[in-house]
Amino acid sequence: MVRDFAPRVLAWYDASARVLPWRIAPGSDAVPDPYRIWLAEVMLQQTTVAAVAGYFARFTECWPTVADLAAAEDADVMAAWAGLGYYARARNLLACARAVVAEHGGRFPESEAALRALPGIGDYTAASVAAIAFGRPAVVVDANIERVMARHRLIATPLPLAKREIRAALMPLVPQDRPGDFAQALMDLGATICTPRSPVCAICPLMADCRARGRPDIERLPVKPPKKAKPRRHGLAHWIVREERVWLVRRPGKGMLGGMRALPGGDWTDTRPTESGVAEVNHGFTHFDLTLKLVHRESHDAAAEGEWWPISDLDAAGLPTLYRKLIDKMLERDG
DNA sequence: CATACGTGGAA
């Protein structure tokens, strides 16, 4: 049965592939654009298809080619990424586009190794671009494929240790003729049938030889390490207004919300400020929860760099969601 | 190997 693993997966994909803006439909003779494949793959890192769609449309309209993106202003790209999260991706996106232009003549390299050496491209993205854009028989392993394989082969080793087994199990199954479709097929399968909860095994093309099929503990696969409790931190943000404009700063290039426009304010600490504010939000980050309070200030530090931004045009500032939530709350209150 | 790094939707 294992011998026809890829044919079953590909036949299912031919009939059931999701239609996505960055995808070339199976059977189409269109030529994939490595720039669009790469852009989508970076946006999709730890991010849902639904969240990415609008950003992908705006980016490809503003910057149709990798050369256009490489020539863009940092501030414009960071603002366009605002709200999508994991902002190191946007910084690396620009660095990668510029490296492709400066070091590869404006064309993405085709080998997995050369792709892997570019900023923001790790094991997964290097393999997926090699397979999808260039038809290379790379072994693509993302969270969907980990789940499909851990269940099909009943791999109970906890992640991330299981990654090696999963990769070894998948490698001999990759078809030489359609590696890109194979990878996308397994990801679609994981996203729509072999889901984390309530998998729809009855319509799965792999059900005949899936070792986890029918087991009550199928939802526990793949086994993941226990999560740690998230601490809560507190911070202040300053609302400084002059002539219908608000004072915005840019956060340092590394760390939380690195490189993004923001409201000025102090460090985030583990003690709640006593000062009363005009608005407050709770915002959940990956490894801590933040309570951020908005307070009025008359002026900013004399030495501070920043810009007076029209309050009526805050949408264009490209503020991270944390600050948008806080400002929206205050404006809603004050009218 | 462990940790830092966003956000929004689903159950």
Add this chain to the structure above:
DNA sequence: TTTCCAAGTAT
């Protein structure tokens, strides 16, 4: 409301 977690990468 809380918890989970989604096409991961860098350090």
